[in-house]
Amino acid sequence: EIVLTQSPTTTAASPGEKVTITCLASSSVSNMYWYQQKSGASPKLLIYSTSSLASGVPDRFSGSGSGTSYSLTINTMEAEDAATYYCQQWSSNPLTFGSGTKLEIK
Amino acid sequence: QVTLKESGPGMLQPSKTLSLTCSFSGFSLSTSGMVVSWIRQPSGKSLEWLAAIDWDGDKYYNPSLKSRLTVSKDTSNTQVFLKITSVDIADTATYYCARSPYGGYYFDYWGQGVMVTVSS
Numbered sequence: 001e002i003v004l005t006q007s008p009t010t011t012a013a014s015p016g017e018k019v020t021i022t023c024l025a026s027s028s029v030s031n032m033y034w035y036q037q038k039s040g041a042s043p044k045l046l047i048y049s050t051s052s053l054a055s056g057v058p059d060r061f062s063g064s065g066s067g068t069s070y071s072l073t074i075n076t077m078e079a080e081d082a083a084t085y086y087c088q089q090w091s092s093n094p095l096t097f098g099s100g101t102k103l104e105i106k
Numbered sequence: 107q108v109t110l111k112e113s114g115p116g117m118l119q120p121s122k123t124l125s126l127t128c129s130f131s132g133f134s135l136s137t138s139g140m141v142v143s144w145i146r147q148p149s150g151k152s153l154e155w156l157a158a159i160d161w162d163g164d165k166y167y168n169p170s171l172k173s174r175l176t177v178s179k180d181t182s183n184t185q186v187f188l189k190i191t192s193v194d195i196a197d198t199a200t201y202y203c204a205r206s207p208y209g210g211y212y213f214d215y216w217g218q219g220v221m222v223t224v225s226s
Contacts, residue, residue, distance in 0.1 A: 001170075031211065033211070033212040042202060042216040043153065090211035090212070091211075093166060094155055094167075094168040094170070095143075095158075095211075096155065097153040097154070099152050100152050
């Protein structure tokens with residue numbers, strides 16, 4: 001099983017600040033996917049195939065990476081971006097998710 | 107418009123079998139490439155993928171739970187089911203169903219989730 005380790009576990013950012021969340025895979029994966037989950041809601045797809053923006057997602061979100069290291073970047077933090085973010089891989093079975101990064105607004 | 111909605115018993119006793127239904131609209135599971143998965147999330151914890159079934163009826167399971175899981179779909183290709191046998195307290199979670207689009211190894215639409223509590 002591929003283990004996805006996210007960092008940081010928790011972070012806070014001021015409006016306008018740049019935020020980067022990292023996801024390290026225990027083995028190489030071909031692509032990474034990112035979700036945003038707000039309290040009490042279902043996860044929402046943000047990024048697919050490492051760097052493609054899902055429909056309706058603001059372009060302040062971006063994804064990059066390869067092999068075992070991937071990242072999600074929010075270019076300019078907004079209050080509505082406060083949420084928990086998860087990475088996900090399905091390069092090998094079973095599909096796995098990262099442990100999550102909780103992002104708070106300062 | 108794609109929508110998915112989970113339904114389940116809410117609460118059940120340890121050692122029983124949990125039966126969940128995912129009812130969806132806006133797409134058909136008979137369409138080539140479509141996949142519907144079950145994912146769960148204990149309160150305050152991360153997400154765990156459980157099982158998936160594709161348009162061709164092929165089934166995929168998380169090896170850690172495979173012996174307890176059965177995923178299936180109805181003949182109209184508008185519902186997917188999940189059974190988990192011998193539940194215990196550790197199976198208490200919110201259960202989601204989610205769709206993977208053609209050729210996609212991710213989830214573009216999720217249901218609202220159904221909370222299941224295992225308690226005696």
